[in-house]
Amino acid sequence: MKPPPFEYHAPGDLGAALRTLAEVRGKVLAGGQSLIPMLNMRLTAPEYLVDINRVASLGGIDVTEAGVRVGALARHSEVERAGAHPLLTRALKLVAHPVIRNRGTVVGSLVHADPAAELPAVLAVLGGSVRVARWEGHTQVVRDVPAADFFTGPMESAVQPGELAVSAFFPALGFRTGDAFEEVARRHGDYALAGVCAVVTLDEEAYVTAAKVACIGVGPVPVVVDVSEASGHCPVHELDWAEVGRLVQSAVEPEDDIHASAAYRRHLVGVLAERALWKAAREGAAIRGA
Amino acid sequence: MEHEITLVVNGVARRVSVPARRLLSDCLRHDLGLTGTHVGCEHGVCGCCTVLLDGQPVRSCLTFAVTVDGRELTTVEGLAGPDRLSPVQRAFAECHGLQCGFCTPGFLCTVTALLAENPAPTEEEVLEGVSGNLCRCTGYQNIVKAVHRAAELLAEES
Ligand SMILES: Cc1cc2nc3c(=O)[nH]c(=O)nc-3n(C[C@H](O)[C@H](O)[C@H](O)COP(=O)(O)OP(=O)(O)OC[C@H]3O[C@@H](n4cnc5c(N)ncnc54)[C@H](O)[C@@H]3O)c2cc1C
Numbered sequence: 001m002k003p004p005p006f007e008y009h010a011p012g013d014l015g016a017a018l019r020t021l022a023e024v025r026g027k028v029l030a031g032g033q034s035l036i037p038m039l040n041m042r043l044t045a046p047e048y049l050v051d052i053n054r055v056a057s058l059g060g061i062d063v064t065e066a067g068v069r070v071g072a073l074a075r076h077s078e079v080e081r082a083g084a085h086p087l088l089t090r091a092l093k094l095v096a097h098p099v100i101r102n103r104g105t106v107v108g109s110l111v112h113a114d115p116a117a118e119l120p121a122v123l124a125v126l127g128g129s130v131r132v133a134r135w136e137g138h139t140q141v142v143r144d145v146p147a148a149d150f151f152t153g154p155m156e157s158a159v160q161p162g163e164l165a166v167s168a169f170f171p172a173l174g175f176r177t178g179d180a181f182e183e184v185a186r187r188h189g190d191y192a193l194a195g196v197c198a199v200v201t202l203d204e205e206a207y208v209t210a211a212k213v214a215c216i217g218v219g220p221v222p223v224v225v226d227v228s229e230a231s232g233h234c235p236v237h238e239l240d241w242a243e244v245g246r247l248v249q250s251a252v253e254p255e256d257d258i259h260a261s262a263a264y265r266r267h268l269v270g271v272l273a274e275r276a277l278w279k280a281a282r283e284g285a286a287i288r289g290a
Numbered sequence: 291m292e293h294e295i296t297l298v299v300n301g302v303a304r305r306v307s308v309p310a311r312r313l314l315s316d317c318l319r320h321d322l323g324l325t326g327t328h329v330g331c332e333h334g335v336c337g338c339c340t341v342l343l344d345g346q347p348v349r350s351c352l353t354f355a356v357t358v359d360g361r362e363l364t365t366v367e368g369l370a371g372p373d374r375l376s377p378v379q380r381a382f383a384e385c386h387g388l389q390c391g392f393c394t395p396g397f398l399c400t401v402t403a404l405l406a407e408n409p410a411p412t413e414e415e416v417l418e419g420v421s422g423n424l425c426r427c428t429g430y431q432n433i434v435k436a437v438h439r440a441a442e443l444l445a446e447e448s
């Protein structure tokens with residue numbers, strides 16, 4: 001249960017971090033709350049580790065009307081406390097335990113891309129993006145990767161060796177929009193067996209104009225399902241949300257593992273989708289003052 | 291390769307030479323001889339290795355010593371005052387919040403930080419606050435009682 005040896009780099013600014021990464025193509029160490037357990041269990045043995053904890057410019061949370069940009073060193077607990085985005089704040093309370101959240105970073109969670117992690121679902125349902133930088137020649141090259149292209153497989157993201165994710169952008173929720181995150185985990189703070197986050201927007205007559213969910217634990221990456229059409233034909237309080245839940249259920253293909261069977265996960269997704277959509281719709285209606 | 295680092299542990303600057311892969315938990319226990327910090331699972335689940343990093347609780351088994359070069363740490367050895375145990379420690383003793391004591395250093399550090407941030411937590415906030423610490427023998431009832439008692443003692447003594 002001790003990490004294997006590696007060569008350690010601790011660059012002091014962003015330029016140095018990118019040059020080091022370009023040179024050694026090492027693994028990035030952010031909060032270490034996923035990487036260090038994997039090292040301790042010898043599930044990975046990188047030759048080089050590039051610790052970004054001294055790159056002060058990667059910290060910070062930038063809130064604008066358009067949304068929230070979270071720097072690569074912003075810890076879960078900082079972002080949770082800032083309360084800058086209702087869905088992000090809600091999801092963060094479901095990530096591990098408070099002490100883990102003091103070190104773990106939001107961007108690290110996204111890059112780590114665990115299929116049962118909460119934050120990738122939040123980025124996916126909102127249609128956010130991750131800003132990725134690398135050093136090329138004598139300069140820094142930056143690209144923004146939309147959520148739909150960012151999660152490429154279980155524990156795999158679009159970040160390539162030599163690249164650094166510098167921030168993530170979570171678009172703000174619009175008017176008359178509610179959100180919810182429902183999950184079932186064995187123990188509080190564990191990774192979820194299955195979870196659903198929902199964002200629902202209503203019009204003035206309390207009809208749904210847009211409804212979307214992202215499901216976790218039931219596919220290699222967060223499964224986004226747009227149910228706007230299925231939920232737009234009558235006012236929200238008359239809608240059969242269970243039926244919409246079944247629609248979400250039919251869009252996922254969970255697998256068996258030691259934690260739960262595929263059938264149980266499928267069952268959970270139906271129930272959780274119904275619950276999350278209804279909660280989000282009710283919240284959207286309340287915001288509207290209906 | 292060894293790295294020369296300085297950790298300010300319980301108010302004392304300690305210089306130490308460690309390989310990069312040295313976990314903070316092992317650095318405290320083996321390099322600095324502070325065996326109060328316990329190690330249970332080494333993957334972040336049990337919480338008994340919890341120490342305070344600049345006042346905030348963190349898992350020392352999920353932190354490299356080199357990452358926290360120059361920072362301030364408080365371990366269970368640094369919680370007591372010069373003459374007597376800290377209010378949190380006394381509350382645990384008074385309420386029978388420990389039995390074998392293996393999990394206790396982690397609980398004490400976690401609760402010390404919890405009450406510094408939130409001096410009068412609700413039942414729910416206490417449960418959430420200690421949810422990342424496992425105890426296999428005392429049972430959580432008395433630990434939760436101890437947290438509330440510690441809040442009382444802190445209020446009385448401030
Ligand atoms: C007991 C326990 C319970 C947990 N429960 C949950 C849970 O319920 N839900 C959940 O979502 N998570 C959970 N986690 C994981 C936690 O959220 C991690 O903090 C998070 O997944 C990774 O963030 P980090 O900053 O610690 O990343 P690290 O561990 O430092 O890195 C993780 C991976 O991402 C890469 N990486 C990190 N940052 C960057 C970057 N800026 N650029 C490029 N690559 C990068 C690293 O190279 C590594 O491969 C749990 C962890 C523990 C220990």
Ligand code: FES
Pocket residue numbers: 328329330331332333334335336337338339340349350351352
């Ligand atoms: S030893 Fe660190 S959490 Fe268990």
Ligand code: FES
Pocket residue numbers: 387388389390391392393394424425426427428
């Ligand atoms: S007192 Fe024995 S494990 Fe908690």
